Amino acid sequence: MSDAEWRVAYTSVIGTSHEKTGLPCQDAGGCRIVTDTSGRRVLLAIASDGAGSASRSLDGAALTVSTFLQDFGDSAQQFGLDEITRQFVQEWISRLRNEIKDRADAADLSAREFACTVLGAVVGEHRAAFFQIGDGAIVVSNRAEPDDYGWVFWPQHGEFANETNFVTQDNALDVFEFELEERCIDEIAVFTDGIERLVLDLQEKTAHAPFFRTLFGWLVKTDPATFDANIPNSHVITQYLDSKPINDRTDDDKTLILASRRPTLDRTLASVDAEQSASPAI
Amino acid sequence: MSEDQIPFDHPDLVANPEPRCACLLLLDTSGSMHGRPIAELNAGLVTLKDELMADAMAVQRVEIGVISFGPVRVHSDFQSPDTWSPSHLEASGDTPMGAAIEQGLQMLDARKQVYKQSGITYYRPWVFLITDGGPTDRWQQAASLVHAGDNDDRKSFSFFAVGVQGANMEILAQISRREPLRLQGLRFRDLFAWLSSSLGGVSRSTPGTQVPLVNPTEPSGWASV
Numbered sequence: 001m002s003d004a005e006w007r008v009a010y011t012s013v014i015g016t017s018h019e020k021t022g023l024p025c026q027d028a029g030g031c032r033i034v035t036d037t038s039g040r041r042v043l044l045a046i047a048s049d050g051a052g053s054a055s056r057s058l059d060g061a062a063l064t065v066s067t068f069l070q071d072f073g074d075s076a077q078q079f080g081l082d083e084i085t086r087q088f089v090q091e092w093i094s095r096l097r098n099e100i101k102d103r104a105d106a107a108d109l110s111a112r113e114f115a116c117t118v119l120g121a122v123v124g125e126h127r128a129a130f131f132q133i134g135d136g137a138i139v140v141s142n143r144a145e146p147d148d149y150g151w152v153f154w155p156q157h158g159e160f161a162n163e164t165n166f167v168t169q170d171n172a173l174d175v176f177e178f179e180l181e182e183r184c185i186d187e188i189a190v191f192t193d194g195i196e197r198l199v200l201d202l203q204e205k206t207a208h209a210p211f212f213r214t215l216f217g218w219l220v221k222t223d224p225a226t227f228d229a230n231i232p233n234s235h236v237i238t239q240y241l242d243s244k245p246i247n248d249r250t251d252d253d254k255t256l257i258l259a260s261r262r263p264t265l266d267r268t269l270a271s272v273d274a275e276q277s278a279s280p281a282i
Numbered sequence: 283m284s285e286d287q288i289p290f291d292h293p294d295l296v297a298n299p300e301p302r303c304a305c306l307l308l309l310d311t312s313g314s315m316h317g318r319p320i321a322e323l324n325a326g327l328v329t330l331k332d333e334l335m336a337d338a339m340a341v342q343r344v345e346i347g348v349i350s351f352g353p354v355r356v357h358s359d360f361q362s363p364d365t366w367s368p369s370h371l372e373a374s375g376d377t378p379m380g381a382a383i384e385q386g387l388q389m390l391d392a393r394k395q396v397y398k399q400s401g402i403t404y405y406r407p408w409v410f411l412i413t414d415g416g417p418t419d420r421w422q423q424a425a426s427l428v429h430a431g432d433n434d435d436r437k438s439f440s441f442f443a444v445g446v447q448g449a450n451m452e453i454l455a456q457i458s459r460r461e462p463l464r465l466q467g468l469r470f471r472d473l474f475a476w477l478s479s480s481l482g483g484v485s486r487s488t489p490g491t492q493v494p495l496v497n498p499t500e501p502s503g504w505a506s507v
Contacts, residue, residue, distance in 0.1 A: 017486065049489075051489065052487075052488055052489075117489075134489070135489055157403065157489070159406075160403075160404060160405050160406045161301035161403040161404055161405050162405055162484075162487040162488060162489050163489060164489035193488065193489060194488075197296065197298045198295040198296055198298075199295065199296060200296065200298075201296050201298065202296075202298045202299075202401055202403065203298070203299070203400070203401035204401075205401075208294075208295070208296045210293050210294040211293045211294070211295060211296075213293070214290050214291065214293035215290070215293065217290065218289055218290040236288065236289060239287075239288055240288050240290075240292075243288065243292070245292050245295070246295075249295060251486065252488045
């Protein structure tokens with residue numbers, strides 16, 4: 001089933017509090033599918049939440065997203081996941097911090113004004129790399145335990161609910177988390193803290209399976225994404241994340257990236273039928 | 283495309299407990315508050331409750347604890363605005379400010395423990411001391427506790443001191459790291475309306491957001507320094 005196509009959807013939706021106060025949506029997110037030299041698909045997913053009080057945080061978030069898609073995409077196209085190690089990600093974060101510093105210097109601002117979180121995922125056929133600075137989370141599932149949705153890193157908060165870590169802080173590389181998993185991740189959700197409290201059970205410290213089951217259940221039935229093209233499903237989750245049940249519970253910006261390469265039940269049954277009819281009669 | 287065209291049923295979402303924003307009020311009810319000051323203070327507390335109740339997010343997240351001193355008495359442990367009913371305070375006795383601060387900070391610590399044990403996240407608590415006099419007990423221990431919990435490295439709570447006419451502002455300045463505010467006249471209602479709106483701001487703040495506090499010392503505000 002390694003040739004199953006990725007189905008993806010992603011969006012960033014402005015929070016109602018940002019609309020009220022005239023702030024822009026300071027979240028950014030993106031998703032890209034590339035093919036390495038051996039013809040294997042690699043999925044890249046990234047989300048970044050710009051700090052509300054930082055004047056250029058949207059620029060920080062947008063830069064984080066675009067350089068991730070470019071740099072990790074370039075590496076994955078050549079080497080699959082072979083080069084994407086902890087050190088590779090650390091060096092990338094250092095370069096990103098330098099780039100932010102340059103932009104801040106040019107504008108005569110502190111790098112703090114570009115403060116943003118980062119949640120990154122690179123998913124190959126049998127291996128996946130994840131990293132995070134700040135809050136929000138990445139939730140994954142694999143085909144061996146299809147109904148089991150687990151988080152990769154717990155959202156980073158300080159003692160207080162309104163504290164987290166940002167790419168721009170001095171000790172960013174100390175609080176940065178990285179994980180390489182040698183297994184086939186076939187469903188992944190990456191999201192910023194805008195929906196964190198709605199989809200993670202903070203008391204049990206678990207991902208809330210009914211949410212992920214519903215959204216992935218819809219996603220697997222949609223058309224697969226074409227390479228690097230517009231993502232046809234995104235308007236659905238844009239609309240969902242801007243719906244009343246969501247806005248009643250969060251007034252913050254929210255970004256969600258969903259990707260699944262799990263075969264649909266119908267397709268699985270169809271292939272089983274085909275195999276059975278092809279077996280010789282006893 | 284309208285909402286009912288979302289091609290899946292709205293999934294069940296987690297009902298996490300709301301993050302809490304505890305606010306401790308340490309209120310001077312010594313004999314010198316007798317008359318109009320205590321009446322205005324009582325009216326101010328009613329204003330605080332009303333204003334918090336009018337803010338849907340604050341009702342879910344803010345918790346008020348009240349301790350009066352003259353003598354020290356816990357009127358309410360931390361509770362949300364809908365269950366908190368402001369006691370009618372009466373003025374009598376001396377001003378055991380030090381003991382009130384110590385007991386209040388213990389009550390705050392205990393509340394934080396409850397939050398932690400219940401998996402409830404919380405904001406940096408506020409402590410609001412209001413007095414029209416000076417401490418009649420030993421206050422140095424209380425002052426060092428305040429300094430230990432509210433400094434640039436350790437931010438366990440934010441401590442604010444407000445002096446009503448007649449307050450010993452010099453001692454207040456030694457207790458509080460922030461400059462004490464002087465209440466203009468008896469504008470307790472304005473003070474508590476400001477407090478409600480500030481707590482509302484804190485209770486909806488997200489990471490990296492600076493909570494915009496209206497400066498109470500601006501010309502139309504309730505305070506001066």
